[in-house]
Amino acid sequence: MALKVILLPIFLVWFVALLLSFTRREISVVWKISSLTIFIFYTMWFWPELIYFWNAYSKNFIREISQLFKYSMQILPVLLIFAWPCALLLSYNSRTISGCERALRSLVLLTLFYWLFIFASGLGLIKFPSGSNTFHQIVKKISKFKLPRPP
Numbered sequence: 001m002a003l004k005v006i007l008l009p010i011f012l013v014w015f016v017a018l019l020l021s022f023t024r025r026e027i028s029v030v031w032k033i034s035s036l037t038i039f040i041f042y043t044m045w046f047w048p049e050l051i052y053f054w055n056a057y058s059k060n061f062i063r064e065i066s067q068l069f070k071y072s073m074q075i076l077p078v079l080l081i082f083a084w085p086c087a088l089l090l091s092y093n094s095r096t097i098s099g100c101e102r103a104l105r106s107l108v109l110l111t112l113f114y115w116l117f118i119f120a121s122g123l124g125l126i127k128f129p130s131g132s133n134t135f136h137q138i139v140k141k142i143s144k145f146k147l148p149r150p151p
Contacts, residue, residue, distance in 0.1 A: 005064070005071045007046060008053040014039060076114055083107060 018039055022032055043050065057064045087107050094100035 005053075005067050006075065007049055008057060009068060011043065011046070011050060073114075073117075080107075080111055080114070084111075 018035060021027060021035060053064075084107065087103055091100040091104055094103075
């Protein structure tokens with residue numbers, strides 16, 4: 001269930017990253033077309049789920065965003081378990097020291113903030129009142145826009 005909730009935001013981030021990769025001159029056209037083909041393949045594969053969740057986000061944006069936050073916090077430790085070995089291998093093979101340090105620094109900060117949040121909420125330093133959804137109320141005050149319908 002958690003993956004289904006974050007499926008649409010993952011595809012949106014992937015699409016933006018794909019567009020940004022098309023602006024890089026260092027990347028060959030072959031790899032740009034290959035990455036676009038893979039993105040189209042996965043979009044077609046998950047098309048019914050993407051349309052379903054687009055409609056769900058359109059109907060009740062605040063509830064879906066609060067579920068996204070909740071399930072992201074459940075998935076993050078699993079993603080970190082996979083990300084750490086990959087990041088270390090990539091940093092070992094990195095061409096520049098600055099890129100290596102930036103990637104490791106970002107991953108260290110993400111891991112520290114995640115575990116600080118988990119320990120603080122476990123110790124009761126961060127309290128969520130029972131029966132009220134604090135995150136839901138904050139997002140409701142901030143978000144006032146409507147999502148456009150897909151074509």
